[in-house]
Amino acid sequence: MSDSLQVVVVASPFAGLAPLYEVDPDADALVIVPPQTEPFAPWKGTTQGQTKTSSTKAAPPASRPGLRIKVSSKHLSFASKIFKSKLKYAGQKSKQSDGRIHLQLAPEEQFDSKAVAIVLNALHGKGSKVPKQVDLDTLGQIALFVDKFQLFDAIEVYGERWISRLEDKLPDAYNRDLILWLYISYVFRNVEVLRAVTKTAIVGSDGPIRTVGLPIREKLIKHIDEQRQALVSSAIEIVTSTLENLVAGKAGCNKYHCDSFLLGELVKTLTKNKLVWPRPERPFAGISFLFVVSAVEGVFTSPSHSRGSAVCGDLWNVCNGVTAKPNGNAYVNGNGRGGRGPLTPEASPEPMLRNGGGYFDTHECDARKSVARLDELDALEDAVRGLDLEGALGYRNY
Numbered sequence: 001m002s003d004s005l006q007v008v009v010v011a012s013p014f015a016g017l018a019p020l021y022e023v024d025p026d027a028d029a030l031v032i033v034p035p036q037t038e039p040f041a042p043w044k045g046t047t048q049g050q051t052k053t054s055s056t057k058a059a060p061p062a063s064r065p066g067l068r069i070k071v072s073s074k075h076l077s078f079a080s081k082i083f084k085s086k087l088k089y090a091g092q093k094s095k096q097s098d099g100r101i102h103l104q105l106a107p108e109e110q111f112d113s114k115a116v117a118i119v120l121n122a123l124h125g126k127g128s129k130v131p132k133q134v135d136l137d138t139l140g141q142i143a144l145f146v147d148k149f150q151l152f153d154a155i156e157v158y159g160e161r162w163i164s165r166l167e168d169k170l171p172d173a174y175n176r177d178l179i180l181w182l183y184i185s186y187v188f189r190n191v192e193v194l195r196a197v198t199k200t201a202i203v204g205s206d207g208p209i210r211t212v213g214l215p216i217r218e219k220l221i222k223h224i225d226e227q228r229q230a231l232v233s234s235a236i237e238i239v240t241s242t243l244e245n246l247v248a249g250k251a252g253c254n255k256y257h258c259d260s261f262l263l264g265e266l267v268k269t270l271t272k273n274k275l276v277w278p279r280p281e282r283p284f285a286g287i288s289f290l291f292v293v294s295a296v297e298g299v300f301t302s303p304s305h306s307r308g309s310a311v312c313g314d315l316w317n318v319c320n321g322v323t324a325k326p327n328g329n330a331y332v333n334g335n336g337r338g339g340r341g342p343l344t345p346e347a348s349p350e351p352m353l354r355n356g357g358g359y360f361d362t363h364e365c366d367a368r369k370s371v372a373r374l375d376e377l378d379a380l381e382d383a384v385r386g387l388d389l390e391g392a393l394g395y396r397n398y
Contacts, residue, residue, distance in 0.1 A: 004111075004148045005082060006104045007090040018066035023120050027070035029087070030100045033116050034107040036064035040141060041212040043176035067113035071120055073101060079123045079154040109148065115141035119151060122158050130158060133165040140180040140214075143187040147215065152189065159188035170196055174204030174288070176212060183214045186398065191389045199386030202227045206288040220398045223387055225283070232284045234380055235292040238373050239270065240279060245370040253365035262371060265299045293377050 076083035090101050105111050121129040171177040185193035201224050208225045246263040253259050270276040273295040
């Protein structure tokens, strides 16, 4: 971790330019926050394995001016070993003409002056000046300052309150907000939030997670990606096994050749998404578990079939001896995922072809057995737990 604090021996160039903010009227130290000149935690670009649900808003533009904050060196020393060490090294000889020791935060760290002021007010017991609620970006910038100066013990209570006010807004996709939440939950040691967001990252990321410039620990990144790779490997094994069963004709259909339709659709979607021939291998760069699931689900919701043949969702129902009611251009079921899942109670006694004018006879065949393993994809996702911040004995894992 780089040195985030400098004792100013010569007057700081920011000292005469930045506004002055008073935390302690009897201050014997001055914390100087340089201007923030770059966006905080920028998210750049997209990759193959991201689905449309992975979109995220851009980082807000950098617009914070610098700030000089009057503080008590005793409060800083009590709250942070880093501040204590710097102040001890500085001594009385480092006082400036205003009688205070000047402590300048490293410009390259890009600390946010608002976030720094909030934390310093909390350290000095100025509870009335500490907001009861902050937005996600502000909380992320508070977490950065708390992390760099090891202030968790002094700010823990406030962190719990801020997180509780935002906890119902946890993202369900891999995006910038998720990375912010991952870092915040790590810094403030929130076990439940960390477990939830790391599960989302394991399921939705398509490689080692982006750090967006935050000092996320390498061990955390490594373990998330190891679980992602294991999950993707299991998903691809299931899909490949399904494809091999259809090719081998282990469970066919003598009436409508449902297995042939399913095989064709599966080959097309896997080829289109580069999930077969060659079969992807570790580290599965650019491939997320959700990407694999989305590709396979396309088999059951494909809109492109020749006239007189059924869509695979319809085949799924027909070859299982069940019926479906057409709803415009698609059949309806209980979970909105093509032919997978329960049918609506209003199911009609016989399904009609989408493009043809005739009818299917509802029938039972073994095509369903060939693709039965695809049901295991949902179970794979459900089995993902996320990472635990602490081990069984209470020691931190990260």
